[in-house]
Amino acid sequence: MVECSKFMVNNSEVIKYSCHQLMHPWTESCLRAFIDMTWACGKGTVIYYTPFFIIFSIQILMRGKKLGKKEMLEQFKLYLKSGIFGLTVGSSFVTLNCIFRKLFFSEFSYYNTVLLPCTVSGLAVFCEPPYRRVMVLNLFVNLVFEYWVRTLEMKGWLRRSPGKETLVFMLGSALFFYLMRLDRDNTKRTPLFWFFTPPRVSKEVGEPMTGIHGRSPACPHKEPCINYVLKGTLQLFGVGCAMTMLRTLIPKILTPVKAFKSLKMSHMKLGLFFGGYIGIYRLVVCLLCRAHGKDSAMYAIPAGFLSGLAFRASPSLPISLAPVTSSLQILGSWGYQKGMIPENWPLVEILYCLCQGLLFHARVMHEDVCPRYIINLMHTVTSSKADEIQSAFIKKMIKYASG
Ligand SMILES: [Zn+2]
Numbered sequence: 001m002v003e004c005s006k007f008m009v010n011n012s013e014v015i016k017y018s019c020h021q022l023m024h025p026w027t028e029s030c031l032r033a034f035i036d037m038t039w040a041c042g043k044g045t046v047i048y049y050t051p052f053f054i055i056f057s058i059q060i061l062m063r064g065k066k067l068g069k070k071e072m073l074e075q076f077k078l079y080l081k082s083g084i085f086g087l088t089v090g091s092s093f094v095t096l097n098c099i100f101r102k103l104f105f106s107e108f109s110y111y112n113t114v115l116l117p118c119t120v121s122g123l124a125v126f127c128e129p130p131y132r133r134v135m136v137l138n139l140f141v142n143l144v145f146e147y148w149v150r151t152l153e154m155k156g157w158l159r160r161s162p163g164k165e166t167l168v169f170m171l172g173s174a175l176f177f178y179l180m181r182l183d184r185d186n187t188k189r190t191p192l193f194w195f196f197t198p199p200r201v202s203k204e205v206g207e208p209m210t211g212i213h214g215r216s217p218a219c220p221h222k223e224p225c226i227n228y229v230l231k232g233t234l235q236l237f238g239v240g241c242a243m244t245m246l247r248t249l250i251p252k253i254l255t256p257v258k259a260f261k262s263l264k265m266s267h268m269k270l271g272l273f274f275g276g277y278i279g280i281y282r283l284v285v286c287l288l289c290r291a292h293g294k295d296s297a298m299y300a301i302p303a304g305f306l307s308g309l310a311f312r313a314s315p316s317l318p319i320s321l322a323p324v325t326s327s328l329q330i331l332g333s334w335g336y337q338k339g340m341i342p343e344n345w346p347l348v349e350i351l352y353c354l355c356q357g358l359l360f361h362a363r364v365m366h367e368d369v370c371p372r373y374i375i376n377l378m379h380t381v382t383s384s385k386a387d388e389i390q391s392a393f394i395k396k397m398i399k400y401a402s403g
């Protein structure tokens with residue numbers, strides 16, 4: 001893998017290449033390139049979004065709702081919108097380069113080759129409904145943080161370790177759960193995607209109590225505390241294990257015996273994380289409610305911090321940063337609600353464009369530190385056309401650097 005510095009790109013012969021030489025080496029025609037890219041991305045988009053469509057439909061069925069014609073049509077419309085979004089972003093990259101180069105720039109450069117067109121094509125996020133834009137932005141901001149951490153690490157300014165990642169996750173969880181509990185009383189709640197949503201702060205009060213039986217009147221749940229804690233733990237443990245099992249079994253579905261033999265104890269790690277995370281959180285909140293006889297949003301701070309310990313079972317950089325990103329999302333939506341950010345500012349969309357430009361730029365220029373998710377996303381959506389263009393670009397750079 002090659003790291004393309006600004007100096008390397010801007011001082012190479014490559015910048016003098018035509019769009020055909022650099023961006024669509026398989027054809028001289030810009031129109032042909034556009035058609036080819038759209039075709040490739042059309043296939044890729046269907047492959048990428050269909051599983052989501054199926055998962056959302058199953059989710060509706062599992063919630064016990066009827067999946068009638070109307071709901072299916074609604075789901076299909078959302079699917080189509082997301083599809084158009086993916087298709088536009090994927091297929092416009094090459095063509096925007098052709099257009100920009102013909103109209104504005106006589107040469108390619110480190111910034112205008114990927115960063116600029118991919119920032120512009122981010123505008124396609126307007127195809128998505130507003131609440132989904134927020135979710136997609138959350139994901140992309142988190143990926144930018146991941147990219148920055150990886151960059152700092154490569155420059156030798158930072159050393160990652162599972163212990164440090166766990167600490168970041170613990171601190172982030174403390175803040176995030178506290179903000180989530182405050183946000184529960186909001187009429188306009190922020191759409192968040194997290195393992196579980198903490199219950200709203202209970203208004204009831206009662207006497208402090210000892211022992212482990214029953215529940216305190218202040219507890220934010222109905223059943224006895226032990227049931228409440230264990231139920232959550234087992235449920236999420238199950239979800240974590242099921243997710244890992246599916247990921248392990250599906251690729252080996254044609255050889256079921258071998259597939260089951262390949263299951264190991266280590267596949268329970270995700271279950272331990274999920275189960276432990278909710279279990280410790282609920283346990284700490286219950287203990288505090290019982291000891292004080294009343295509930296408070298503040299309990300989420302020690303509870304969130306300690307529950308983050310479970311992350312040690314299955315650490316990963318993107319997840320360790322996720323609570324911080326989601327906390328920023330809550331703060332941002334409060335900023336909108338309190339009028340600190342004017343309502344008509346398209347802040348979400350602009351931020352999305354910037355994140356997308358930066359991440360796709362990282363995919364081409366700084367492959368080593370680019371988040372895995374982005375590499376896979378571009379690979380799938382463009383039916384590996386992005387990889388072809390990138391590797392052809394890198395090859396030309398290497399040829400220049402060595403010659
Ligand atoms: Zn062209």
Ligand SMILES: [Zn+2]
Nearest residue numbers: 215219225286
């Ligand atoms: Zn309780």
